[in-house]
Amino acid sequence: MRRFREWWGKTPPYILVLCLALLAAPVWAVQPDEVLDDPALELRARELSKGLRCLVCQNESIDESNASLARDLRLLVRERLVEGDSDAEALAFIVDRYGEFVLLKPTTGGANWLLWAAGPLMLVAALGVGVVYIRRRSHARAPGEQGLNADESARLKEILDRNDP
Numbered sequence: 348m349r350r351f352r353e354w355w356g357k358t359p360p361y362i363l364v365l366c367l368a369l370l371a372a373p374v375w376a377v378q379p380d381e382v383l384d385d386p387a388l389e390l391r392a393r394e395l396s397k398g399l400r401c402l403v404c405q406n407e408s409i410d411e412s413n414a415s416l417a418r419d420l421r422l423l424v425r426e427r428l429v430e431g432d433s434d435a436e437a438l439a440f441i442v443d444r445y446g447e448f449v450l451l452k453p454t455t456g457g458a459n460w461l462l463w464a465a466g467p468l469m470l471v472a473a474l475g476v477g478v479v480y481i482r483r484r485s486h487a488r489a490p491g492e493q494g495l496n497a498d499e500s501a502r503l504k505e506i507l508d509r510n511d512p
Contacts (some may be wrong), residue, residue, distance in 0.1 A: 382423055383429065390427045395434055397440065399424070400451045408451055420449075 383389040393410060398418060401412035409417040409424075420441065426436040438450075447453050455463050495503065 381418070381425065384423055388428050392421070392428055395400070395424050395428075395437060396421055398438075400449050400450050402449065404447065420445075429445060 363444075383392060394399055396410035397408045400410045401407045401409050401414055401417040401420075403414035403416050404412045409420045423441065427440055428434075432440065441449055447459070453459050453462075
């Protein structure tokens with residue numbers, strides 16, 4: 348333990364950062380028995396897998412997930428590519444089978460345009476409500492708030508003049 352403490356104290360910070368970065372690097376879940384013999388097909392399969400969502404984990408691609416359903420999807424992608432499907436055909440097959448939720452980046456067509464536009468639309472609506480609220484508040488007077496009458500104005504002037512040196 349003493350040697351480790353001495354080493355830790357002498358190690359330059361960039362080496363420590365590099366070690367931590369290597370520990371934090373993603374671990375690919377693709378098993379050796381899934382890898383295709385053809386490197387070009389395997390590369391295509393890996394690229395497609397990076398864009399497909401694991402239906403169990405939901406925040407990982409099937410390329411990164413160790414879930415059994417992710418493995419099944421990886422095998423299905425490879426099977427479609429081996430059968431001669433293009434990348435678009437393989438994706439279309441999987442989307443037809445599992446729905447558009449399986450895509451990590453859903454399309455902007457169809458009903459999805461509302462989901463894509465909802466954030467900016469809500470921001471604009473909130474800004475509009477805020478502006479209307481502030482304008483109404485600044486123009487409205489509190490109940491009972493009125494200007495000074497002539498007697499009160501004269502009395503106020505007298506007080507202020509008296510306090511001036």
